[in-house]
Amino acid sequence: MVTRRTLAELGITGTQASMLFMLAIGRCSTATELAREYRIDTSAVTRLLDRVEKRALLSRTRSYQDRRVVRLELTDSGRELAERMPDIFTDALQRAVQGFTPEEVGFLKSMLRRVHTNCSDEADEIIPRY
Structure with a gap:
C-alpha cells in the first residue's frame, strides 16, 4: 500500500521514501547507516540513493572530519x-x-513485536549490528 501510494503521489518507491524519512528525522545520515538500518547491502542503498539524487531530493557531501565519510x-x-x-x-x-477491534490491534502489535524480536535475533547472528 505504501509503495503504491508513494509511486502515485511522489514518484518514488516506498523504500526510497522511507529512507528519505529516516534522513529527515536524523536516524541515519550516511548510506552505511541506512544499509545497517534496513539490513541490505550498501551497494543496493547506493543505487537507490543515486535515483533519488537524480530527482534532486538529496545531495551527498564529503565529511570534513573524515574524507572517507559521505553525508546525505x-x-x-x-x-x-x-x-x-x-x-x-x-x-x-x-x-x-x-475492522479490527482495539483489542485485536493490541494483540496483533504484541505478536508482531515478538516476530520482529525473533527475526532480529536471528539476523544479528548473521549480520551483526555495529
Missing part, C-alpha cells in the same frame, strides 16, 4: 516529500487494521 543531506524538495511520509504510513496502517 535532503534538499528542500526531499524534506517536503519526507514530511508527507507519516500521513502515508498512518493511512496504510489504518487501512490494514480496518
Whole structure:
C-alpha cells in the first residue's frame, strides 16, 4: 500500500521514501547507516540513493572530519516529500487494521513485536549490528 501510494503521489518507491524519512528525522545520515538500518547491502542503498539524487531530493557531501565519510543531506524538495511520509504510513496502517477491534490491534502489535524480536535475533547472528 505504501509503495503504491508513494509511486502515485511522489514518484518514488516506498523504500526510497522511507529512507528519505529516516534522513529527515536524523536516524541515519550516511548510506552505511541506512544499509545497517534496513539490513541490505550498501551497494543496493547506493543505487537507490543515486535515483533519488537524480530527482534532486538529496545531495551527498564529503565529511570534513573524515574524507572517507559521505553525508546525505535532503534538499528542500526531499524534506517536503519526507514530511508527507507519516500521513502515508498512518493511512496504510489504518487501512490494514480496518475492522479490527482495539483489542485485536493490541494483540496483533504484541505478536508482531515478538516476530520482529525473533527475526532480529536471528539476523544479528548473521549480520551483526555495529
